[in-house]
Amino acid sequence: MKKIENIINRIRINKGDNEISEFQKNMSLRDDIGFDSLDLAELTVLIEDEYNIDIFESGIVSTLEEIHERLLIDGGNN
Amino acid sequence: MDRLFYIDSSRDLAISYQDFFLSVNSETKKFNPHCHESNFEDVFRQIVVSLKLDIPITVFDCNLSKSEVENLMSSEESLNCDKVISSEEINSNTITNFYTHCCNLKNWSINLFTSGTTAKPRKVSHSFNSLNRELRINSNQSEKIWGSAYNPTHIAGLQVFFQAFFNLNLLVRFFGLPNQVIYNDISLHGITNISGTSTFYKLLYSKDHFFNSVSRITFGGEKFDSLISKKLIKMFPNAKQLNIYASTECGSLFASKNDEFEISKLMKEFIRIENDEILIHKSKLGYSSNLQVVNDWYRTGDIVEITSNNPLRFKFTSRKNEIIGIGGYQVNPIEVEEIICEFEGVTDAYVFAKPNSVLGKILCCDIVSEVDISVKAIREFLSTRLQPYKIPRIIKFKERLGKTRSGKKRRV
Known part of the structure; x- marks a missing residue:
């Protein structure tokens, strides 16, 4: 999960937002982390670069936990 | 109680038709024919005032930067709006007369901007009758309640606004709002009609939420997505779906129940x-x-x-051309490349799209630079000059760019 958190913070920093220091697994990507559709598009590319898995391919994921589940289901290993 | 006109829950804003008409009737003398407002209710008011006065209006996206607007304004002919023009006051009881007035306007047009094939966005003017083509103004529409996921400075947003306004329907802002706010609004206000792009619906979808009040879902602005269309049947079990083909140049032209259009x-x-x-x-x-x-x-x-x-x-x-559709918006890569090349040290840039499961496409950029630059610095610079969807999200630094055999940048 640490790698995913680093990716999320990288996106936030590049768009001028502060880093998130404490993540909760049920945090909503949109409502809690503040990601819009452009940020989510970037997130899926960066995660795919890291894990070779497109987390949004079979539908939208909404929380950190769902990203983790999608990576586990699709054979990711973080 | 007076009918509600517009709700923006992100700002706890609810405006009644009575208050909206009051503001329209009192602002006639201060009318500005160049509209660059950040609050949608101000855009609506300026458009209605321009209709009332029969004076052309130009609307700019609120997320266009000041320099982008100034650039576009430099090509605008100056509009004379000094003289005070008397006009009839409008209210809920005279809306039908006002609609007839709009259908017979001699001077009014609305200027919108769309990305052209050159670096500058192209201005397109529409008369009221060209926008009126697809409107349904009659007593069958009177109980409709609209959720619009479009910006009113775009042709689709404008058409949803007119459709709601001339039927005295409530219009609820969905554009750019968090899902939870939209879910609450649908339930609280009993939304009957939703209008948005495929990307909007993809992001709105939830397997845990169901809304019986919605009777019509309209897709527009980008390629129809049949996968999300199927999923929405469960979320909105009573809704008929409609796919609209429209463009800034033409307005709405065709409608279909799926991705196949019949002429x-x-x-x-x-x-x-x-x-x-x-x-x-x-x-x-x-x-x-x-x-x-x-x-x-x-x-x-x-x-x-x-x-x-x-x-x-x-x-x-x-x-056919090189314009890139990102989440329902049109991006001209040449415009973006020209601005990136204004950043100190950058010698060349290549903007292109890659397939993306969230937006359909994501904007990427390869940059050649003589000095070390951070992605953050480039992004900060671009955010002062471009709308968010025009800013490349995947930026890589290269020693040189790929070219085609004719010497043009290779666009995949």
Whole structure:
């Protein structure tokens, strides 16, 4: 999960937002982390670069936990 | 109680028709024909005032930077609005008269901007009657409650606004709001009609939420997504779905229940397909000084696959030119490259799109620079000059860029 958190913070920093220091697994990507559709598009590319898995391919994921589940289901290993 | 006109839950804002008409009737003398407002209710008010006065209006996206607006304004002819023009006051009881007034306007037009094939966005003017083509103004519409996921400075947002306003319907802002706010609004206000792009619906979808009040879902602005269309049947079990083909140049042209469009007898003589590209007769276009019309026909750049010749049916497959569609918006890569190259040390830039499961496409950029630059610095610079969807999200630094055999940048 640490790698995913680093990716999320990288996106936030590049768009001028502060880093998130404490993540909760049920945090909503949109409502809690503040990601819009452009940020989510970037997130899926960066995660795919890291894990070779497109987390949004079979539908939208909404929380950190769902990203983790999608990576586990699709054979990711973080 | 007076009917509600507009709700923006992100700002705890609810405006009644009575208050809206009061503001319209009192602001006539301060009318500004160049509208660059960040609050949608101000955009609505300026548009209605311009209709009332029969004066053309130009609307700019609120997320356009000041320099982008100044650039676009420099090509604008100056509009004379000094003289005080008397006009009838409007209110809920006279809305039908006001609609008739709008259908008979002599001078009014609305100028919108769309990304052109050159670096500068193209201005397109529409008369009221060209926008009125698809409006349904009658007593059957009176109980509709609209959720609009469009910006009112875009043609789709404008049409949803007119559809709601002339029927005195409540219009609820969905554009750019968090899902939870939208879910609450649908339930609280009993939304009946939702209008948005495929990307909007993809992001809105939830397997845990169901809304019985919605009777119509309209898709527009980008390629129809049949996967999300199927999923929405569960989320909105009573909703009929409608897919609209519209563009800033033409307004709404065709509608369909899925991704296959059928040309009606009424439209048959105005549509041609040549080398798989849709051509539209000039009589169906808005006015723009730099729209290329050859022998009365406008080439849309939209490539289709014909599925039936009689009646003529087709599906959209791609765009012919290099304009990139990102989540329903049009991005001209040349415009973005020119601005990136203004950053100190940058010698060349190449903006392109890659397939993306969230937006359909994501904007990427390769940059050649003489000095070390951070992604954050480039992004900060671009955010002062460009709308968010025009800023590349995947930026890589290269020693040189790929070229085609004719020496052009390679666009995949």
